[in-house]
Amino acid sequence: MAIDQNFYADKRNKNLLYSGSFLLFVFFFSGWLFWYNLFLEGENSNLESQIKIQEASITVLKSDKKIQVKELVDINKWALKELEKRSDVVRYIKYLKLLNSKYGINLEGFDYAWGKISTTAKISSDEGGRLAYIKLVNFIKDYRLNKDTLLDLMFVNTISGHDSIEFSANFKLK
Amino acid sequence: MNQNSKFISLLLLLISFFIIVFFTSWVFYNLQWNLDTHWKSIKNLEDKKKELLKLNELKKSLAKGLDKEIEKYAVSFREDQLSAYIYWYIEDTNGQGWFIAVKDLNFIEGKINEYGFKEGQVEISVRVSDEATLLRFLSFLTSKESQYKFFIENFSYSDTWMWWFNITIPLKIFYK
Numbered sequence: 170m171a172i173d174q175n176f177y178a179d180k181r182n183k184n185l186l187y188s189g190s191f192l193l194f195v196f197f198f199s200g201w202l203f204w205y206n207l208f209l210e211g212e213n214s215n216l217e218s219q220i221k222i223q224e225a226s227i228t229v230l231k232s233d234k235k236i237q238v239k240e241l242v243d244i245n246k247w248a249l250k251e252l253e254k255r256s257d258v259v260r261y262i263k264y265l266k267l268l269n270s271k272y273g274i275n276l277e278g279f280d281y282a283w284g285k286i287s288t289t290a291k292i293s294s295d296e297g298g299r300l301a302y303i304k305l306v307n308f309i310k311d312y313r314l315n316k317d318t319l320l321d322l323m324f325v326n327t328i329s330g331h332d333s334i335e336f337s338a339n340f341k342l343k
Numbered sequence: 344m345n346q347n348s349k350f351i352s353l354l355l356l357l358i359s360f361f362i363i364v365f366f367t368s369w370v371f372y373n374l375q376w377n378l379d380t381h382w383k384s385i386k387n388l389e390d391k392k393k394e395l396l397k398l399n400e401l402k403k404s405l406a407k408g409l410d411k412e413i414e415k416y417a418v419s420f421r422e423d424q425l426s427a428y429i430y431w432y433i434e435d436t437n438g439q440g441w442f443i444a445v446k447d448l449n450f451i452e453g454k455i456n457e458y459g460f461k462e463g464q465v466e467i468s469v470r471v472s473d474e475a476t477l478l479r480f481l482s483f484l485t486s487k488e489s490q491y492k493f494f495i496e497n498f499s500y501s502d503t504w505m506w507w508f509n510i511t512i513p514l515k516i517f518y519k
Contacts, residue, residue, distance in 0.1 A: 185348055188355035195359045199367040206370055209377040216384035223391035230398040235405045238416040238519045245458040249517075256495040259481045282497040 255284055255342060264319045265340075272308040273299070276338055286320065290338040301334045319343065415492040420463040420518050422450045428490055429467060432483050442472040443480060446509065453518070460517040465493070467512045477510055484514065492517050 230236055242249065258281055265276045265288060273295065280287040292308075294301045305328065312322050320340035328336045405413060418424075426448055433443050446468040453463035471477045477500070484493045494515040500508070 182348070184352045185355075188352040188359070192355045192359045192362075195362050195367065199362055199370060202367065202370045202374055206374045206377055209374070209381055213377060213380050213384055216381070216388055220384065220388050220391055223388065223395055226395055227391065227398060230395070230402060233402060233405075234519055235413055235417050236398060236401055238413050239401060239405065239410070241459045241519070242413060242416060248458060252494050256485050256493070258495050258498050259478050259485070262478060278499075278501050280499040281495075282499075 261286060261320065261340075261342075268308075268312075272311070273304050274308055284342040285323075286340040286342075288338050288340075290334075290336050292334040294332055301330070301332060305334050305336075411487075412492075415490065416460065416517055416519060418491060418518050420450075420452055420461065420516065422448075425450065425465060425491070425516075432480070433469075436479070441476040441479075443476050444470045446470055453516070456517070458517070460519060463516045463518060465514045465516055467514065469510055469512070470507050471510055472507060477508075481512065484512070 231240075258279075261281065262279055265279070265286070268274065269276055273292075275291040275293075276288040277291055278288050290305075290308075292301045292304050295304075309322065309325065312318060321343055323339040323341055325336050325338070328334060404410065408414060429448065430445065433445060437443060447466070448468075449464075449466040451464040451466075453461035456462040469477075469480065471480065481495075483489065484491075485495065494517070495513070496515060498512060500510050
């Protein structure tokens with residue numbers, strides 16, 4: 170059986186062709202990656218400079234006093250609203266006067282501190298025969314049952330007197 | 344010739360692997376890092392553009408002076424302006440059947456508080472003729488129309504009125 174010399178020659182040429190092609194592929198692929206990498210580096214440095222320009226404009230705007238105030242007001246929106254609500258002492262004074270006429274009592278004095286109002290309640294029997302203690306009980310019971318009140322009536326620790334009743338009425342802001 | 348061809352094939356493969364290991368892998372690693380940086384920078388730039396746009400719009404709206412609430416916080420803590428504001432109200436309203444007079448005005452310049460504002464204190468001691476006058480004065484200080492943002496955290500008075508009462512109103516003022 171005769172050996173085909175061309176068979177081995179072709180195989181060697183093919184091996185050379187494959188390895189040469191592989192090298193070329195590696196060479197061009199790596200070159201493309203290298204170029205793309207350089208391109209990205211340029212783009213990134215361009216983006217970085219654009220960010221710096223934007224940041225500089227933001228810093229200038231943020232140095233504006235009114236913008237600083239607006240930011241603080243937005244951040245502390247609820248806290249400021251609460252402080253504003255707590256500062257409305259006129260509303261609370263008028264509300265206590267309303268209670269006076271509604272329940273036939275007399276809330277004297279107004280001491281307000283940190284959301285708590287202290288007054289002295291004075292209740293006397295009516296000339297019409299409505300006893301002081303009935304007015305007292307009615308006030309505490311009815312006020313506590315009413316859900317639409319502006320202030321919460323705190324627990325009453327001491328009640329003094331009979332025909333003329335006096336106690337510390339302390340309220341808490343809702 | 345045959346041996347040379349085999350050697351060249353092997354050499355070409357060896358060079359290829361050498362390039363892959365020592366160059367392509369390094370470029371690939373850098374590429375990953377650059378791609379990450381690229382997307383992060385694009386997002387960062389978009390965020391900054393949005394923030395700048397928002398701030399520009401805010402500046403335009405504030406320049407019109409329509410937001411009275413902001414104007415109140417943007418005031419300066421100046422004793423001349425504050426005393427003028429208080430005395431002006433008193434002078435303007437007196438003689439209408441009631442009377443109010445300043446006894447003392449105390450101003451304490453503020454330090455930055457927990458909200459980021461400067462917190463000054465104004466203590467007003469006044470003599471008032473009746474309760475309604477006092478309530479009108481308090482409303483003037485704390486109403487939405489007030490020029491300053493005054494807060495009241497504590498306040499006390501006795502409503503058993505005789506004639507002329509001395510009242511002290513401690514106020515807090517937030518400013519920038």
